[in-house]
Amino acid sequence: QSVVTQPPSASGTPGQRVTISCSGSSSNIGSNPVNWYQQLPGTAPNLLIYDNNQRPSGVPDRFSGSKSGTSASLAISGLQSEDEADYYCAAWDDSLKGDVFGTGTKVTVL
């Protein structure tokens, strides 16, 4: 059972802004950078945000990340149909000496 929790689902209409929360603890999010991964249906995960708010090249700037204390957020502005996917936050956990993934959030474009 993951120690990092996300809402199971989020949704919006095309063009709307959607925000996904990620709640952890002092040993993971509170102490280490947060990364976000996008998993499109039937495919492998893909790095979306690293180091709390950095976008790899090729990731549209409508994806943004932030962190405060033991929580983090991913925002998708100008939601598009191709954004329909599962989103996972992740952070290193100093107690477990390994990464912990969040429980995942399924984003639906209405």
Place this chain on the structure above:
Amino acid sequence: VQLVQSGAEVKKPGESLKISCKASGYNFTNYWIGWVRQMPGKGLDWMGIIYAGDSDTRHSPSFQGQVTMSVDKSITTAYLQWSSLKASDTAMYYCARLIVSFSTVTTRRYFDSWGQGTLVTVSS
């Protein structure tokens, strides 16, 4: 950077299995490779990482003693191995390259490239 994993496997409980992850496009021995499990319809589970340069490993407590990670530097390939499979090992397994970056403030760790996944089905 490319990580290409071996094909789907169907095994019986108690059988052994070794799946592979062939890396190309970068200096294999300078990076860690991680393994991530995804059970059917579930989220991602971090299994562990192995440094390709010297085979140093870090396991998640949940997977310690359950799987073995290894690398063959000569063919830039990482492996994940089971000695006795259980039905509960049925899952998709992904390998991924781990980026580790140190600064005075923190250490950044993230998986920047992923394999396509290997589906392992264990059923009698």
